[in-house]
Amino acid sequence: xxxxxxxxxxxxxxxxxxxxxxxxxxxxxxxxxxxxxxxxxxxxxxxxxxxxxxxxxxxxxxxxxxxxxxxxxxxxxxxxxxxxxxxxxxxxxxxxxxxxxxxxxxxxxxxxxxxxxxxxxxxxxxxxxxxxxxxxxxxxxxxxxxxxxxxxxxxxxxxxxxxxxxxxxxxxxxxxxxxxxxxxxxxxxxxxxxxxxxxxxxxxxxxxxxxxxxxxxxxxxxxxxxxxxxxxxxxxxxxxxxxxxxxxxxxxxxxxxxxxxxxxxxxxxxxxxxxxxxxxxxxxxxxxxxxxxxxxxxxxxxxxxxxxxxxxxxxxxxxxxxxxxxxxxxxxxxxxxxxxxxxxxxxxxxxxxxxxxxxxxxxxxxxxxxxxxxxxxxxxxxxxxxxxxxxxxxxxxxxxxxxxxxxxxxxxxxxxxxxxxxxxxxxxxxxxxxxxxxxxxxxxxxxxxxxxxxxxxxxxxxxxxxxxxxxxxxxxxxxxxxxxxxxxxxxxxxxxxxxxxxxxxxxxxxxxxxxxxxxxxx
RNA sequence: GGGCCGAUAGCUCAGCUGGUAGAGCACCGCCCUUUUAAGGCGGGUGUCCUGGGUUCGAAUCCCAGUCGGCUCACCA
Numbered sequence: 230x231x232x233x234x235x236x237x238x239x240x241x242x243x244x245x246x247x248x249x250x251x252x253x254x255x256x257x258x259x260x261x262x263x264x265x266x267x268x269x270x271x272x273x274x275x276x277x278x279x280x281x282x283x284x285x286x287x288x289x290x291x292x293x294x295x296x297x298x299x300x301x302x303x304x305x306x307x308x309x310x311x312x313x314x315x316x317x318x319x320x321x322x323x324x325x326x327x328x329x330x331x332x333x334x335x336x337x338x339x340x341x342x343x344x345x346x347x348x349x350x351x352x353x354x355x356x357x358x359x360x361x362x363x364x365x366x367x368x369x370x371x372x373x374x375x376x377x378x379x380x381x382x383x384x385x386x387x388x389x390x391x392x393x394x395x396x397x398x399x400x401x402x403x404x405x406x407x408x409x410x411x412x413x414x415x416x417x418x419x420x421x422x423x424x425x426x427x428x429x430x431x432x433x434x435x436x437x438x439x440x441x442x443x444x445x446x447x448x449x450x451x452x453x454x455x456x457x458x459x460x461x462x463x464x465x466x467x468x469x470x471x472x473x474x475x476x477x478x479x480x481x482x483x484x485x486x487x488x489x490x491x492x493x494x495x496x497x498x499x500x501x502x503x504x505x506x507x508x509x510x511x512x513x514x515x516x517x518x519x520x521x522x523x524x525x526x527x528x529x530x531x532x533x534x535x536x537x538x539x540x541x542x543x544x545x546x547x548x549x550x551x552x553x554x555x556x557x558x559x560x561x562x563x564x565x566x567x568x569x570x571x572x573x574x575x576x577x578x579x580x581x582x583x584x585x586x587x588x589x590x591x592x593x594x595x596x597x598x599x600x601x602x603x604x605x606x607x608x609x610x611x612x613x614x615x616x617x618x619x620x621x622x623x624x625x626x627x628x629x630x631x632x633x634x635x636x637x638x639x640x641x642x643x644x645x646x647x648x649x650x651x652x653x654x655x656x657x658x659x660x661x662x663x664x665x666x667x668x669x670x671x672x673x674x675x676x677x678x679x680x681x682x683x684x685x686x687x688x689x690x691x692x693x694x695x696x697x698x699x700x701x702x703x704x705x706x707x708x709x710x711x712x713x714x715x716x717x718x719x720x721x722x723x724x725x726x727x728x729x730x731x732x733x734x735x736x737x738x739x740x741x742x743x744x745x746x747x748x749x750x751x
Numbered sequence: 752g753g754g755c756c757g758a759u760a761g762c763u764c765a766g767c768u769g770g771u772a773g774a775g776c777a778c779c780g781c782c783c784u785u786u787u788a789a790g791g792c793g794g795g796u797g798u799c800c801u802g803g804g805u806u807c808g809a810a811u812c813c814c815a816g817u818c819g820g821c822u823c824a825c826c827a
Binding site for chain 1: 752753754755756757762763775776784785786787788789790820821822823824825826827
């Protein structure tokens with residue numbers, strides 16, 4: 230079965246019948262765009278990842294590709310998100326690139342979230358061209374297009390009106406300008422065109438600061454086209470042939486349809502192939518995820534628990550039109566397992582091939598195994614190497630340390646109840662409440678551990694042997710052994726369950742736990 | 752009000768252009784001398800949402816309905 234990225238690549242190539250420009254191969258531009266109106270979350274990642282995979286597929290078919298991502302940071306700051314100081318309401322109406330960084334570490338609000346996101350992309354080996362829309366608008370690059378749009382303002386109005394449910398009016402039509410003008414005095418978009426003296430000269434009034442100003446559209450540096458017009462204009466400007474977008478844009482009468490019509494009728498450009506994508510949910514963030522709390526997951530958060538190629542493979546596996554939940558509960562075991570399985574196949578699964586990051590060779594020590602060893606080795610890589618050696622799979626720490634770190638992050642962030650940490654000090658109360666026979670078990674165990682450097686087999690044998698003592702020959706031993714294990718888990722971790730004890734005692738340096746088992750009876 | 756998507760095992764889902772219902776997890780059983788959160792092997796537990804239709808044959812195609820989710824219409 231053909232992978233979705235290859236199908237899309239074929240569609241793009243098939244439509245691209247135009248002859249190559251003289252002197253150069255035809256470049257297929259795939260575009261993505263995100264408005265950094267707050268933290269850029271994993272859902273937005275789908276925009277980038279879609280062109281990334283499709284771009285790879287096109288390249289493999291031998292066509293040159295340009296991948297670009299627009300930071301739509303000249304969009305207005307519309308509302309203050311939950312994690313931002315409330316007094317940021319004073320910046321509403323300014324471009325996102327002219328709002329200060331609430332964390333005070335980047336040149337602007339937009340820059341902060343852009344940087345955060347770009348860092349994650351880099352970690353995933355995604356390299357694309359970034360376009361800063363503020364810079365492009367302010368450079369005057371789009372002046373001609375703005376002029377063009379304004380000269381066709383009534384036609385644009387008519388197109389927009391066609392898709393609106395509200396009735397328009399001739400006054401509205403007469404006064405319509407397809408521009409957003411940021412006030413020269415206060416920087417906000419609370420402006421209205423008040424008069425036009427020529428083809429390109431306009432006067433405006435700012436309702437916020439009451440400033441009256443004039444602009445010449447030929448040279449203006451503070452004017453932006455509104456979304457649907459902007460989108461169409463940029464398709465033409467960058468010769469975009471493919472662009473994904475959230476499914477909200479895809480609906481009948483939605484922005485893609487409207488922009489397409491503007492592109493055709495106003496800018497005489499054939500709209501790109503559009504790939505709507507479904508949104509991404511989160512699984513395992515019970516209670517943490519809610520609109521009001523403003524908690525959302527950034528790619529950086531996801532990368533704390535997912536190795537980059539594993540995260541990529543999750544996106545690669547799902548066609549864009551499929552919604553899926555990013556797994557953060559213990560289903561993460563399965564995600565890693567499926568990755569490892571697919572990754573070891575020959576020929577390689579397509580989604581894995583697309584997710585590979587040059588220079589990295591993802592290893593396959595099971596995530597689940599690492600997660601359960603987190604509690605055993607207590608952060609001690611050498612101890613884990615020893616365990617693996619004794620288990621007959623002598624992995625070195627370079628092989629597992631990255632994934633081990635992800636497992637530790639996952640345990641502490643999303644499964645703290647499963648996380649095992651050795652107790653700080655001996656639990657005398659618990660010990661004293663035990664029966665004399667149980668106390669004897671612990672003492673025997675301590676004597677065994679304190680006097681002998683044991684192998685895994687010896688330790689395993691011993692922990693099963695101890696509860697056998699003093700039992701009548703026909704006793705069902707299993708309940709006793711279970712009790713014994715439970716007691717040890719309590720003394721070591723304060724929990725009902727724990728790792729295999731033979732493994733634990735044989736591998737972990739004794740000084741880390743021996744004092745927790747040292748009790749004197751009588 | 753318009754549009755889109757989904758409904759299959761306890762859970763998450765796969766089943767593409769019709770041909771005897773599948774996978775992983777969970778669960779149960781067994782093995783590694785008895786075994787716990789290492790490991791290995793075996794086992795499928797089902798009104799394929801409902802009702803019609805097309806067909807030799809429908810989870811699959813068509814129509815209608817039920818339930819759930821999303822989205823548009825103001826702005827980006």
